[in-house]
Amino acid sequence: MSKYNISAMSKLEEKPRVFLEEFRVKNAPNDYGFADEKWSFKKFTKKFRIIIVRMNDFEMEFDLIGIQPAFANAFRRLMLSEVPSMAIEKVAIRNNTSIIQDEVLAHRLGLIPLKADPRLFEYRAKDSTEGTEFDTLEFSLKVKCTNNKTQIKDSYRPEDLYENHCVYSSQIKWHPIGNQASVHKEIDVGPVHGDILISKMRPGHELDLHLVAVKGIGSDHAKFSPVATASYRLLPEIILTREVTGSDAKLLQTCFSPGVIDIDSNGRAFVKDARYDVCSRNVYKYDEIKDAVVLSRIRDHFIFTVESVGAMSPDVIFSEAVKILRDKCKCLLEELNTL
């Protein structure tokens, strides 16, 4: 510990940290990890905080502070693989004369994110052959490529020569079954993005497909995952152990992400905001300033980033994940009680 003999030591004691050394990640010397810590609900409620940093329909960044990594990780894992979403699962191919093979075409269609809110649907029973209006969405894709009749003279661009030479996800048409038309609006079930290229075609090529979307979870197939990715990182912390000035300060600044280190009017470097540092640890490359910094990360401060695929907003996905964890816990407790 003598290595980090710094004035900010007192601050260091408060938060659990992991130190990013030059060649490895190291826990603080008398920190034996969360496994040894006693869980106290009181302490937890006092410390635990959620701060939403930014959010829009597709992406959200929020902080989870004062929680064990097992929980944070559980949420991450649940969002990736157990929060359900709708995706095209079955493709009935009535006609496919394009150059894309049937299986590949079906695979591509499966990966198209759908807007349909999975909370409004049920899982389809394993042995059911016919879908119902509660568990199935049906679409069709019927495209035929033809020569463009109103040809622009001397143009050899395919978009001028042919009609429908590119098949996009926007061409997928929804066919409501049962009462679906009154429950859902067309705009709420179709593909999230209309510009996903499915296939390229030439005159004579034709697609006539019947698509069936069902509800599923990410651990079954990645297409059911509601997030592009959901992950977290620990809050970085940079502490300067000595004064760094002049050219060294400039150098120090370049070693971190922009905005992390600032230089004051005296030419002295100071840590402005370590949050958005990417922890590249490039300071260790320079012997002259290597000793001036201690890089660490706060072990119980998780900065989550959830990127939704589009069906649900990221906050919903997170709360769904929490619900799943809750249900799992309940389930476990019930099981234990029956013992």
Place this chain on the structure above:
Amino acid sequence: MGELNMKNKEWESTKGLREPIKAIEDKWKLVPSFLQVKGLVKQHIDSFNYFINVEIKKIVQANEKVFCDADPLFYIKYLNAYVGTPDLEEGFNVTKPTTPHECRLRDMTYSAPITVDIEYIRGNQRVIKNKQLIGRMPLMLRSSNCVLTNKSDFELAQLNECPHDPGGYFIIRGQEKVILIQEQLSRNRMIVDEFKGAIQCQVTSSTHEKKTRTNVIVKNGKYVLRHNALSDDIPIAVAFKAMGICSDQEIMQLIGSDDNTVKKMAPCIMDCHNLKIFTQNQALAYIGSKLKVKRFQTVNSKCRTPVDEARDLLATTILAHVTVENYNFYVKAIYLAIMVKRVIEAESNKAAIDDPDYYGNKRLELAGSLLSLMFEDLFKRFNWELKSIAEKIIPKVKAAPFDVVKHMRPDLIANGLFAAISTGNWTIKRFKMERHGVTQVLSRLSYISALGMMTRVNSQFEKTRKVSGPRSLQPSQWGMLCPSDTPEGEGCGLVKNLALMTHITTECSEDPIARLACNAGVEDVRLLGGEEINHPAVYIVFLNGNILGVSRQYKRLIRVFRMFRRRGLISAFVSIYPNHNQRTVYICSDGGRLCRPYIIVEKGCPLVQQIHINELNRGIRKFQDFLTDGLIEYLDVNEENDSHIATVEAEIDPYVTTHLEIEPFTILGVCAGLVPYPHHNQSPRNTYQCAMGKQAMGTIGYNQKNRIDTLMYNLVYPQCPMVKTKTIELTNFDKLPAGQNATVAVMSYSGYDIEDALILNQASIDRGYGRCLVYKSAKTTMKRYSNQTSDRICGPSRDASTGKVIRAHDLLDADGIAAPGEMVENRQVLINKQMPIATLTPVPQGQPQQVEYKEVPITYKGAVESYIEKVMVSSNSEDALLIKILLRQTRVPEIGDKFSSRHGQKGVTGLIVQQEDMPFNDRGICPDMIMNPHGFPSRMTVGKTIELLAGKAGLMEGKFHYGTAFGGSKVTDVCKELEKHGYNYHGKDIFYSGLTGELLEAYIYSGPVYYQKLKHMVQDKMHARARGPRAVLTRQPTEGRSRDGGLRLGEMERDCLIGYGASMLLMERLMLASDAFSADICGACGRLASRAWCHACRSSAAVSTVDMPYACKLLFQELASMNIVPKLTLKKYS
């Protein structure tokens, strides 16, 4: 290196000689320019073009007249020969132009007619007939007569051909065949070697008529001439006397009159005196007595004396390539003298022994020269057949005069050529040549494997022999043959591959060269005596192994020749080089020499300047212009050895350097060129990658969807590698890639990654990583039989009771052929074909309905179902109906599938992990693949680590980095780029465990690496069996996966069980689980009894049943059939 540069600079400044030579920017652009002219398989195409346009005419001219013994007036004279354009024969004398793709699909041969203009005698008239068909020539794709030459990409697409397909192969009966480049020792050259301790000088002479080998060897301290046509060795002095050099002094003057030579020759001369041979006639008589007795004496030879025969032999067979006119042997005697001189020299100076592995002594035979040998043989046979027909028919009196044209059958030459190419057996009777495996089926596993095959060089050495000499890398292979690309195992070092810029010469005419040499001061040797020839100031000049003359100013001669060549006044591929030890100058214009272009350096300055390259960039200068302007020239291996070649500009020494390398990465071949940073890898790793690149699946050509191959592997989403090389761009690998960029984390995970196993991310697989398509085809023809019956296809059969189509026939359409798009399961019928039971006995007339048929359906075999991609119905060359069905499978990576990076690091999938279990980094990136770091220390594939780094930096910049050999993006630059984008400069990132969610203690090296999916997949290999089929003869389980065979408990396993003493287990495994059989044995006589009755004892009293292996019973019966009676002694088991 830095130090060296410093020194150089110091030296320069002190001497003040010159400015340091600036490196020419973009000099490498000469390489694509070169390849644009020549293409990647130029050697094959050039050679074939030379054959069909020039050599075939020469061959026909050399055999232009056919006479007939029956009629002295009769003759046929060939005036000219042509090879036409590719067509197909459709019916009698009706042809239609064809395309290679049609031939591939319809199992036809891509060939063109060979026509000749002839003049012959019909009756008493002289008739000239033009365009007479005499055979068909298989055409090489993209050769001068092929429909694909000089076509634009659009036109090629219309012909269903891939614009990147290199051509250079043949299509015989629908199969793509390559004639491999054959390497052999050069002919008509003296080669001094040591054979069993004795020095010998060997010459393999080869002319159009003959191929013979002549040796001068040391035997008991004397020099003798050895030849196959002679039963005994001839003392060298006798040979000289037989050639008309009768005086001993003359002999000595020819060989050399220095003391050493005289001393060594003295016993030989004495020998000759002892034999009492003093005149030419005596010598010829002596040789005549040593002739091998001919088995078949022709009419001519009977009336000839041994002296005549010996003289003839000397003139035409011994050293056949030295032509003798009017029995004037003088030139041949000089040649022989030089051979003796070489032997004498080598005896005292071991350095004078030639290295047979030296590449200057090698010649490469290509498709053209091999085909010309085959064609000449067939043409001679064709003429001989015409002659014998003429001899048979002319004496008969006929109404119409004998017209030889009616007897010209084109089948002989056509089928001969087709059969040779399709089997690869090259049998040439007149040279007693019999070679196997000359051709191979073009491997279409990936684009690179096809390309790699076109550059392959096969050597004539036996593969089983354990010799190191011919296998090891020869310094003279530098730049000509790829140092990395060779197979492992038996073919190691014997099968080689051409480097990127290698060109193989085709023959060019000798006459103008000989004339030029004379003008440049070469004196004819026939006018000179031995003393003058051997004068120390004089260099002997050879042209293609023949003595041309002597020159007193050899330097001037060489300078003049090179100047003429650079001016383009003689062929660019003529090479001239001196040998100072032998005091000779060699001029070569023969075919099959390896050569490669170099930039000429004069007075320490490369002639190619920046302006030239700028002009090249602007497209106003082509590679040919560099040649014609004398800026670049081709050097063959021998001339290369006489030059000082600098690899980079900095190495140029103004006093000695003569040439500059165009670009160092061209020393590698096509396959090794795929490896990024190969100069950072341990050398065998590059060799491994060369072998594995050929097994990688990806794309094989733009026309892959139109092909119906028996087996084809495609990747669903192939990618261009993040780290490219110049070679990748030159070979168009970036347009026809075979692999995907996987984000790799180098760490250990779960223990399922030991022994090079890889961990894959399930989500990556779900999103399409490593997904591949496997195409297989089923094929059948409807044959017609001699008894007017033929095969037929029937519609689906129906179940008699229910009336439903039976399951096996579910897929069939009404026409009896499975429909496209259907799913095919194991044992389902694809084509419901039936065949008549009797195909030979003629069907009784009037009742054709009564033909009986048996079912021979084409069924699908395979545990995993396939889909029918397409069905082709056509007819083949025999006009039979041809049906091909293309079947498709889409395969997703599974545990056990093989992957490999481009650094010879292969591994199988050990575990597929859910995305949430994978480690992730600060940016939320999960790797696609985890690789164990233990793969690095022992393999030393530093190139792979650099590829990862450069790939990662490239992703950030949005550009491709280059890992070109001996160049490419520098690690420091790449690291700086990474740093710029906020990544660690080491390429190591902070990762969190996906399982615990905590930080991993180590920083993980991660980034994109190009991974190839190899064709070895578990689905094709997995096999297990409980019960199953048995072999008929032995009743033991069958062998092999394809026959659903058993798993053998082998000898070693058996030994273990014996050692352990597990006798009951042994009994069960070896007998009960295999071929247990209850045999009846007669206890009285000990012989096998049949059905509890002993035939020998005529009783059943002592017969008891014994369990034994069926193989044992079989052995007893087999022995009995050979009159050996094995007897068993039975005892009561207590």
